[in-house]
Amino acid sequence: MIFFVKRRALSTVVTTALMLTAVAVIGTGVVAWSNSNLRTFENNLVTSASNNTNKINEMPIIENVVLVPNYPLFGINSVNVTVTNVGTVGFNVAKIQISDSTQSITKTVSGGNVTPHSSKLFSYSYQWIHGSVTTIQVTTARGTTISAQAMQP
Amino acid sequence: MIKRRGISSVVGTxxxxxxxxxxxxxxxxxxxxxxxxxQSILARNQQATDVTKEKFQVSSVTMVNNKLNITVVNTGSLPVNFTKIWITNKSATTTAWVKSYTPVNSLAAPGNTLTNLGQGVSTWLNTNYPYHVKLVTSRGNTNEFDVNSVSTAPLNIQLLATPPNVPSAFKTQLIMLVTNNSTGTVTNLVPNSLATYGTPTATCTPGTVSPTKYNTLSPGSTAVFTWGVTATGGNSASCTLSASLQNGYSKNFANTTITTSAISLSGTTYSQNTGTLTINYTTFQFTQGSGWIPDWLIPKGTATGFNMTLTNSDPVRTFYLSNKTAMIMQVAGSASTTALYAAKSISSAGAVTAYTCTGYPTNDYCVSLAPGQSMSLYIGANGPSLGGTVKTPSQVGPTSALLLVYGKFDTSRGGNGLIYAQDIPFIAVYLY
Incomplete structure (x- = not known):
């Protein structure tokens, strides 16, 4: 006489355990990876949105340009540029370029922070030419560029 | 079979x-x-829109107590707040004289006028110096203009004579058009006195300019100044006048030429041009030995001398008076006439000095009268170049006195110039 006893095989338990472990490990990994990616995207989005929003909101103007003659003393002229913040967020003047038809200089600015509704004077030696148009280009740290022209007859 | 939810499904969920x-x-x-x-973009757009909506005009700029006194009209739909005034002394060439100030009470409501802007500036300004002024608003808009200086660039100036050709001694009108072709408002436009350009052959005498000043001239606008100019000269004589602006850009001026034409007067047409010689009726007076009397009531039958002012209205030629010049008196109702001839002079006591002189022609054309000039004409001699007196008619009543002037237009007394004769009527007297 033959008896068939129904028994759960050990291999099934092991297999299930292995499967659960694998699912847990892989799932955790995938979730962690996804979260990491999401965090990265989020950070990028935050940075980009913040920069662009601030760039949109920053409103620098070149309020006045003075071509200063100084030749009796040193033989070198200079340019005074007054930059005013008429917007609602502060900005940093990063670069000022002064040029005319024959020459061009670019000055990297340190300490060019201009708070809202305030002005800052930037002065640089520059041999401007009588009767020639001098172009002043101001670039902020966020990349906003404004320009103005002046001429001494 | 027992259906059970697998743990893997839970984990997956x-x-x-x-x-x-x-x-x-x-x-x-x-x-x-x-x-x-x-939201940021909307806010930025709103700010940009506000910047374009912000509009104002500088209506006048004066100097009061050596400080700027600027009047600004807010022509936009938003309040305007002026946050900075930049003042540059344009006469400082070897160094930069640039000042910036933050004005007080500098808010102008839409449609309102803001006055006395700049009076709070602490710096003393010289009223004779040219200044460049820039107003800056809180939204970053600016308005620049010059004070006591027209511009740093030449303006469009035109000078027109209407008409450009005039008879000598007539007046023409000069019109100076100044168009502000710059981008900034110019202030205090005052024209210089008209200057003669080149070598004129006619004499041009300008009158006063009207108006004397434009307080401001916005970009694209035109200022109009006018002068009356009297031009005197011969045929085709001309003068060129030059107009410019005070403190204007160097060599920024305009010229116009006025040409004169002489009034035609020939021996055959002189009768058509009467009126070249005139008398001033209000200067008519007589003497009968007791001083000059400006009256038309004259005693009859008495030796009388007359005096009046004769003017040569010819613009270019000198008139030489002949000794045959006389005045004919005739009493109403009488057929007789009395002639009284020109004398060199008659004293208030009635003494007649004969109209004589040396040289050629003998005792004639002794007195000359330059263009536009006047002289005292004495009438009362008893004949050409004679020194006797003449009595007034013996009748009484209204009397006409006709002055007959003889002479010639010439360049010298003895020349063969243009003979000329003219009657000057309607001297009315009453003999009693």
């Missing part, structure tokens, strides 16, 4: 929920960021 929640959270956050971004 958990992960699915986590993934879904993360995705939803990210999308929500993205939407918020986009919303902020959108």
């Amino acid at each position: 958990v992960f699915a929920i986590i993934a879904l929640a993360s995705t939803v959270g990210y999308i929500t956050y993205s939407m918020n960021v986009l919303d902020n971004y959108n």
Whole structure:
């Protein structure tokens, strides 16, 4: 006489355990990876949105340009540029370029922070030419560029 | 068979929920960021719109107590707040004289006028110096103009004579048109006195300019100044006048030429041009030995001398008076006439000095009268170049006195110039 006893095989338990472990490990990994990616995207989005929003909101103007003659003393002229913040967020003047038809200089600015509704004077030696148009280009740290022209007859 | 939910499905669901929640959270956050971004763009657009809506005009600029006194009209739909005034002394060439000030009480409501802007500036300004002024608003708009100086660039100046050809001694009108072709408002436009350009052959005498000043001239606008100019000269004589602006740009001026034409007067047409010689009726007076009397009531039958002012209205030629010049008196109702001839002079006591002189022609054309000039004409001699007196008619009543002037237009007394004769009527007297 033959008896068939129904028994759960050990291999099934092991297999299930292995499967659960694998699912847990892989799932955790995938979730962690996804979260990491999401965090990265989020950070990028935050940075980009913040920069662009601030760039949109920053409103620098070149309020006045003075071509200063100084030749009796040193033989070198200079340019005074007054930059005013008429917007609602502060900005940093990063670069000022002064040029005319024959020459061009670019000055990297340190300490060019201009708070809202305030002005800052930037002065640089520059041999401007009588009767020639001098172009002043101001670039902020966020990349906003404004320009103005002046001429001494 | 027993149906049981496998543990793997639970785990999968958990992960699915986590993934879904993360995705939803990210999308929500993205939407918020986009919303902020959108708000920023809207705000920036609003600011840009406000900048364009902000409009104002400088209506006048004067110097009061050596300080700027600027009047500004807010022509826009938004309040205007002036945050800075830049003042540059343009006469300082070897160094930069640039000052900036923050004005007080500098808010102008829409449609309102802001006055006394600049009076709070502490710096003393010289009223004779040219200054360049820049107004800056809180929105970054600027308005620049010059005080006591027309511009740093030449303006469009035209000078027109209407008409450009005039008879000698007539007046023409000069019109100076100044168009502000710059981008900034110019202030205090005052024309210089008209200057003679080149070598004129006619004499041009300008009158006063009207108006004397324009307080401001906005870009694209035109100022109009006018002068009356009297031009005197011969045929085709001309003068060129030059107009410019005080403190104007160097060599920024305009010229115009006025040409004169002489009034035609020949021996055959002189009768058509009467009126070249005139008398001033109000200067008519007589003497009968007791001083000059400006009256038309004259005693009859008495030796009388007359005096009046004779003017040569010819613009270019000198008139030489002949000794045959006389006045004919005739009493109403009488057929007889009395002639009284020109004398060199008659004293208030009635003494007649004969109209004589040396040289050629003998005792004639002794007195000359330059263009536009006047002289005292004495009438009362008893004949050409004689020194006797003449009595007034013996009748009484209204009497006409006709002055007959003889002479010639010439360059010298003895020349063969243009003979000329003219009667000057309607001297009325009454003999009693």
